[in-house]
Amino acid sequence: MTHQESLYGKTPDQLAALCGELGMPRFAARQIARWLYVRHTEDPLRMTDIAAAHRQRLAEWFSPALSAPERVTESADGTKKYLFRTLEGHYVESAYIPDGERATLCVSSQAGCRMGCRFCATGRQGLQQSLTAAEILNQAVSLPERDKLTNLVFMGMGEPLDNTDEVLRALEIITAEWGFGWSPTRITLSTAGVVPELRRFLDATKVHLAVSLHNPFHEERMEIMPVERAWPIAEVAAILREYDFTHQRRVSFEYIVMSGLNDSPRHIRELTRLLNGIKCRINLIRFHRIPDSPYFSPGDEAMVRFRDALTARGIQTTIRASRGEDIQAACGLLSTRLKGGI
Ligand SMILES: C[S@@+](CC[C@H](N)C(=O)[O-])C[C@H]1O[C@@H](n2cnc3c(N)ncnc32)[C@H](O)[C@@H]1O
Numbered sequence: 001m002t003h004q005e006s007l008y009g010k011t012p013d014q015l016a017a018l019c020g021e022l023g024m025p026r027f028a029a030r031q032i033a034r035w036l037y038v039r040h041t042e043d044p045l046r047m048t049d050i051a052a053a054h055r056q057r058l059a060e061w062f063s064p065a066l067s068a069p070e071r072v073t074e075s076a077d078g079t080k081k082y083l084f085r086t087l088e089g090h091y092v093e094s095a096y097i098p099d100g101e102r103a104t105l106c107v108s109s110q111a112g113c114r115m116g117c118r119f120c121a122t123g124r125q126g127l128q129q130s131l132t133a134a135e136i137l138n139q140a141v142s143l144p145e146r147d148k149l150t151n152l153v154f155m156g157m158g159e160p161l162d163n164t165d166e167v168l169r170a171l172e173i174i175t176a177e178w179g180f181g182w183s184p185t186r187i188t189l190s191t192a193g194v195v196p197e198l199r200r201f202l203d204a205t206k207v208h209l210a211v212s213l214h215n216p217f218h219e220e221r222m223e224i225m226p227v228e229r230a231w232p233i234a235e236v237a238a239i240l241r242e243y244d245f246t247h248q249r250r251v252s253f254e255y256i257v258m259s260g261l262n263d264s265p266r267h268i269r270e271l272t273r274l275l276n277g278i279k280c281r282i283n284l285i286r287f288h289r290i291p292d293s294p295y296f297s298p299g300d301e302a303m304v305r306f307r308d309a310l311t312a313r314g315i316q317t318t319i320r321a322s323r324g325e326d327i328q329a330a331c332g333l334l335s336t337r338l339k340g341g342i
């Protein structure tokens with residue numbers, strides 16, 4: 001245990017172990033969790049139902065983890081991009097996306113990413129740091145719009161299943177009744193398909209899953225997503241076939257439509273074959289241009305034709321509205337710029 005450690009981000013089990021080490025009653029763990037996650041107070045000195053001597057000890061041992069965003073950019077459509085600094089000094093982005101009754105926060109799970117997808121600005125940074133559970137939660141808790149949030153998506157920077165321990169801890173805190181008490185159906189985790197971690201995630205939580213597909217052919221997917229080499233999308237699909245997505249929990253596939261690369265009838269046939277037996281939905285995404293990239297989205301009509309062709313084959317398909325494009329709300333562009341990366 002070091003003085004750098006924070007209370008925030010710890011589960012009651014972890015807090016109980018700490019209480020034991022510090023000579024405090026173990027039941028104090030529940031009280032601390034309540035202060036942290038229900039009352040959003042991380043200063044031990046304000047935890048008034050804990051004995052004063054223990055409060056003092058906690059304050060000496062633990063440093064604060066929560067911090068306000070350092071920068072915000074607002075889009076014409078109301079989307080806001082926040083920039084948070086981690087304790088190690090890296091920048092991560094979160095996008096706040098209001099939409100009628102809904103308000104979604106897109107959170108980052110890592111600063112940078114080591115998956116190297118060719119179309120992704122975050123991928124170009126490489127991995128700087130995996131976020132702690134506290135740093136993941138901070139993006140929601142320290143958001144000025146915290147109390148308006150209805151949904152959370154792990155679609156910001158980083159690959160959440162390359163940081164599974166901390167992501168699962170954050171998900172536990174968000175969904176537990178001693179935590180934020182959110183229904184798991186308000187949360188979606190997006191992955192490029194880290195096969196060894198996928199089952200663990202599916203077994204440990206009930207949150208929705210999104211898989212970044214982008215091409216159903218092994219050779220072609222490998223060209224744009226190096227993860228395909230180690231963990232083919234066919235293996236991801238095989239695992240998903242073992243799970244039930246017909247009730248509360250949903251699985252969807254993200255598909256950036258790239259002109260001339262993945263939008264042919266051949267791709268439609270292969271997608272149908274790949275996803276056969278999985279109750280799912282496909283979200284078609286427009287490519288957000290990043291500098292020096294060779295990819296282009298087709299026009300609106302071609303997107304609609306592609307959607308209709310998939311729908312005609314029995315796959316529920318929607319075209320995802322692009323939000324915040326004027327502020328580059330997608331994926332790592334702002335923080336990459338700050339680092340001088342592009
Ligand atoms: C940034 S990733 C984070 C989650 C996870 N690493 C993944 O790949 O699913 C979230 C989504 O953004 C997509 N994405 C990345 N770069 C993009 C771009 N330039 N335009 C549109 N979508 C992009 C990814 O394919 C993925 O579906």
Ligand code: SF4
Nearest residue numbers: 113115117120123158
């Ligand atoms: S798309 Fe996802 S997995 Fe690929 S580099 Fe970007 S953040 Fe990483």
